[in-house]
Amino acid sequence: MPEDLKPKPDEFEPRIVAFFCNWCTYLAADLAGTSRIKYAANAEVVRVMCSGRVDVQFILKAFAKGADGVLIGGCHPGDCHYQEGNYKALRRFRLVQRLIRQMGIEEERLRLEWISAAEGDRVRVVVEDMVKTLKRLGPLRKPGQPNLLEVA
C-alpha cells in the first residue's frame, strides 16, 4: 500500500460530496477505476446528468449535513454533452462562492473542475488535492459550534 494512502488513526478525514456529470467527470471516475488508479476515499459521488443540474441548494445542503468540501465536476468548456450546461454551472459556482464566503465558509471548500471522460488520473489529482486542502482547513463544523446552515 502506498504510504500516503494508509489511513492514520486520529487524523481528521474530510468528507467531500462530489457532484459529477454523467458524461464527462463520472466517466472519468469510472476510468480511474478501470485503470486501477488509487486515491483517497474521502469523496462520495452523487451523479447528475449535467453539472448544470447542480442546484445551489444541493451545495448548501451538503455543507449543512456535514460535508467539509463540495466538488463539482463537469465537461470542459465547449464539450458539454448538453452544449452549455457547464457554463451555467460556472456562473452558479461563482455565485455560491460569494454566498458561502459571507457565511464564513472558506471558498476553497467548494471546487469546480472540468474533467473529461479521458482524464481518469485527473480525478485522483483533484480529489487528493482537495483532501489536502481540507485537512489544512480542518473540519467545517468545529465541535460545539452551531450549524448555521441547518436552515438550508
Place this chain on the structure above:
Amino acid sequence: MSDPHGAVRIGVYTCHCGTNIAATVDVKALAQFAATLPHVVLSRDYKYMCSDPGQELIRQDIRDHDLNRIVVASCSPHLHEHTFRTALKVGGLNPYYFHMVNIREQASWVHVDKAQATRKAQDLVCAAVRRVAFHQPLERGRVAIHPDVLVLGGGIAGIHAALTLANAGKHVFLVEKEPTIGGHMAKFDKTFPTLDCAACILTPKMSAVRSHPNITLWTYSEVTRVDGYVGNYKATVLRHPRYVDEDLCAGCLECLDACVYKQAKVPDEFNMRLSKRKPIYIPFPQAVPQVPVIDPETCIQFKSGKCKKTCIEACGDRHAINLHAEPEIEEIEVGTVILATGFQTFDAARIPYYGYGKYPNVYTALEVERLVNASGPTGGEVILRDGRKPQTVAIVHCVGSRDENTHRWCSRVCCMYSLKLAHLIKEHTGAEIFNFYIDMRTPGKGFEEFYQKLLNERVHFIRGRVAEVTDWELDPSEEGKLVIRAEDTLAGFVRRIPVDMVVLATGLEPRADAPEVRRIFNISCASEGFFLERHPKLAPVNTFTDGIFLAGCCQGPKDIPDTVAQAGAAAAEALALIDAGYVETEPNTAHVEEAVCCGCKTCISMCPYRAISFVNEIHKSRVNEVLCKGCGTCVAACPSGAVRQHLFEDDEIFAEIEGVLSNA
C-alpha cells in the same frame, strides 16, 4: 419518521463481482449494514449480480417478498444499469424503482484500505436506499428513427459501411472532404500480408459507391453543423465548389490536356508531392467521382482573371466547367451517423535527428508507397530524388510511435507495412535492406508467417531505436551515403550503417481536424485524441452519443481487415436501430408544476434546445418533453422549484446527499 411513500419495501443486493469488489470492500458487512437501513426488508450479497442467477434472485424476491424498490451495489451504472432495470421489468416492477450504487469503479478499484472502502460503500448504499424511496414509476418515450444514414469519411471504412447499409436498402449520404473517395488505402500499392493489390480490391468498391442507387456521394464536402438527437439528426453539409459540374462532366479529361499549363507545375498531394499536377486535375486516374477539380490557389484565371480559359473551350458543348460556381449548402435529415474520418500520418519533420526534410533521400513510408506503386510518380520504379537506384535501404520503425517525446502508443500497422515495403523495395531494386525495430509486432492472421518470409528473403533486422540519421562520414565507405547510428541491443554495441535511402515508418495519429469533428457531433475523445468508444470491449463502435457510431482509424490505429470489420459492425449497429424503427428515450426529462410556476421565464433562457416555451394564456412555462434532453439545468435555475426533473427530483438528490453524509 412518518412514511411519505406508502409501504416502501426495499431490497438491497451487494455484488462481490468475483473478488473485484469483495477483495477491497467487506461485502458481508455491507449487506448486514444495508439490512439495518429504513424500509429495507431484504439485503443479500451474491457473487455476480449481473449473471442470470443474480438477476433471477431479484426477480424472485420481488415476487416472494413484495419488494417495490431495488438497490444494487455493484459496478458502474454505465455498465449494468440497463441490465438491472430490465430485471425489474421482467420481475413485474417499474424499472425506475431502481438505483445503482457504484462500489467497483468508484470504490473497490480505487481504494486500498478495506475499512475506508467499506465505509464509503456503506455511505453510498445508505444514499441509494434513501433516494430510491422517493422514486416514482416512469415510462420511457419512443422516438422514431429516420432510416437515412450519414457516413462521414470516404476511406475504406466509410466505403464499406456505406455499401453495407446501401445493400440493405438504406439510403446513405457519404460525405468526403477530399475531391475523391478512397482515403489512404487508395495510395497503397500492395496490402500486407497477402500482397494483394490495394487498387484491385478498393477501386471496385469505389465505383460501386458511385453507381449505387442508395448512396448520395458528396466529395469535396464537409459537415459543418449537426443538430438533433438519435433518430432525428439534421446535418448541414458544405459542398466546396470544384468548378466542374459533376452532373454535366463526362469524365473525358480533355480539359486537363487543354489547360494553358503545358507542364504540370503544382506539387501533387495525392503523390505526396513527389510529382506535379496542373491547376485543373484529377487526384488519381481511378478517382471517384471521375470529375476534375480546379484549384483556385494556382489557376491563372482565379489568380489574375487573364487566362485564355482553354479548359472551357475543350469542354465545348457540355458546359461542365463553371468558374463562377459557389459553395453549396445541403441540409439533410438522418437517423444515424457513422464517423469514419480516419487518421493522418505523423509528421516526420518533428524528429529533427532523422533528417526528414534535410536529406533528400530520407522518405516517409507513405512516400515510398507511392514510389513502389505502378501508378505512382515513377511508374513503380524505386528511384531516389537524384535518379539513382538505392543499393542499401534502411527502414526506421516507430517514428512517432512508442516514444515519450511524441506519441506513446503503438501505431499497430508500421511493423507490418515496413515488412511489406522491405519486400517490395527488394523486389523492385534488389537492394540490401536493414530494418531497425524496437520490437517486431506481428500479431495478425498470417502476419508472423510474413515476417518469417522476410527473414528468409535475407532482409536484415537490427533491434534498436535509431539514434540519428546523418551524412557525416567517418570513412570512405560512408562517403555520399546517409549513415544510420543505432545501438544494436542484441549484439550490444553501437552500429553505423551507411545506406542510400532511409524510410521512416511514421505512425498514425488523430487528424488535425478531429477536435472540430468531435465538437460538431458532440462525442468524446480519448486523451491521445482518437474518438472514444462507449466501451472498449462491449460497445467498441458506439459512442456516448446515441446513434453515432465509429469505424476505422478515427477510433484508434488499425489495419485494413480490422477497419473493414469495424465498419461492418458500425453498419450493423445502425441497421439495428433503423430496423427497430424507434428508440426508447430515457424518462429523465424536465416538467413544470404549473401550480408553482410564477411565470418568471428564468428557465426559458437556460435551455439550449428551446424545449421550454411560455404559455401566455396561463402565464406559465411549459416543457416540450420530446425536445428536452434531460440535463436539468432549468431545474436548478428555477427560483420557485416549479421545474422538476424525473429521476433527478430535488427530493431524491437531497435524500442522496443526506445519505452519503449520514454518518458524518
